[in-house]
Amino acid sequence: MSTTSSTSNSSLATQDTVRFQEIVCSDQQSKIAVATLCNPKALNALTQNMLVLLNDQLDKWHDDDAVLCVILNGEGEKAFCAGGDVRTLHDKMKHAPIEDAKAYAEAFFGTEYQCDYLIHTYTKPIIAWGEGIVMGGGMGLFMGASHKVVTPDSRLAMPEIHIGLFPDVGATYFLNRLDDDIGLFLGLTGVMMNGTDALDVRLADHMNAPADKQKLLHQLQQTDWNSIEDSYDYLTEVLSELADNANIAKPATHLLPLIPDIQRACASDTLEEVFDNIQALPCNEKWMQAAQRNLMDGSPITAHICFRQLKQYHQLSLADCFRLELILGLRSVEFGEFQEGVRARLVDKDGLPNWTYAHISQVPKSVIDNLFTSLWREQEHPLAMLGHH
Structure with missing residues (x-):
């Protein structure tokens, strides 16, 4: 990563890049590849530049027989990745002609979804180290990984209802694969989950201590890979063992005891009924109150898109989900609800979207x-070429 001198103007120091390392193992042949999202001031939000770099490098590593697995992580402790860079998209929607804004959105979402698809279909293990915030576009990278790691301070969400977009980055696929209607609840409320919640609903595979990341790298470097029959199973064992040794204090679950109530509330066939049912859920816990408030304050259009995604499209292939989401993404840029949501939540920050x-x-x-x-x-x-290799 290029470093800027301390005397430079702070605006020049905003870095939106991805740092790549290849760690040679003790056998002097095998390599562990590490990709680090480097945009810490923006909580590692994904810019177009970062997505192009990551997609290209993952492609190269996929074809490099010496690379045994990839570790994907974010710079700093605060966030793995807080989402896509929607502020730049907002500026295009606000100032550029609509066709230019749509062209930018097509390039941005198109690259992002190709990268997410590549991670989902990778034929080598990818460990996504989801420390801190994992939201929106960060979930897109995280959910395709073979080994999804959270830490005690992880916070995961698909919060698009706040900004008038819709659960994208493959959510039409991965939210539909959760137990009945849990994905619908998470999409409609954009509610924040901790690492324990994520494990409980199978949005994550392992909870590890932050310090385990260096231990993991060290152990993988020392491994005699010639003796490993199945690298996926081996990585599962290593992560489980590290977690056991770290004796982690897991955060308390919010979601697990409420799952039966949530499933009953979201089972209805109309959005109006589901909306009323969610608002009527017992809310003696702050977490449920936040979920209900998010739905109440969120974009009614997002709620309708999300309801349709999760009630009518659960049979779609992964590639078809990304194709559908690109259509929805560009239509959302045309429509204007998304621009207003980003303005209210992220640009003017008045919190009052019209x-x-x-x-x-x-x-x-x-x-x-x-x-x-x-x-x-x-x-x-x-994205016609996705799924047609």
Whole structure:
């Protein structure tokens, strides 16, 4: 990573890059690859530049027989990755002609989804070290990894309802693979989970101490890889052993005791019923109060998109999910709800988005139908090549 001198203007020091290392193992042949997201001032939010770099390097490592596994992590302790760089997208939507904004969004989302798809379909183990914040675009990278590690301070969410977008980065796929309707609740409320919650609903595989990361690297470097029959099983064992030795104090679960209530609330066939059921859930816990408030204050259009994603599209292949999300992403840029959400939450920070419709009951079905309508013929879709290797 390029370093800027301490005398430089602080705006020049904003780094949006990815640092790559290859650690040679003791056999002098095998390598452990490490990719570190380096945008710490923005909680490692993914810029277009970072996504291009990461995607290209993961491709190279995939083809390099000496690379045995990849460790994906974020700079600093605060965040693995807090999401995609939606502020730049907001500025394009606000100042550029709509066709330019859509072209930028197509390039940004297209690269992001290709990178996420590559991680999901990688044929080598990827350990995603989800320390700190793992949200939105960070979840996109995290969920495709073969070994998803959280720490006691991890906080995970798909919070798109706050900004008038929709659960993307493959969420149409991975939220639909959770136990019945849990994904719908997480998407509609954008609620923050801790590491224990993530393990409980199988959004994560391991909880490790932050200090285990260096121990993991050291152990993998010392491993005699010729004697390892299955690298996936071996990494699972190593992570489990490190966790046992670290004697971690796990944060208390919020989600597990509430799962039956959440599933009953979200089982209804209409969004209006699900909305009312969630608001009626017993809220003697701050966590549930936050979930209910998020849904109440969130974009009614996002709620409708999310409901349809998680009620009608659970049979879609991974590649088709990303193709659908690219359509939704560009339609959202056209529509304007997303621009207003980012303005209110991240740019002006007044926290008062002026949503197009005041309540979910006012959103016409035709508006949602249009958001799901492709901008391309099937073979012309920018992600037509996903899944056709």
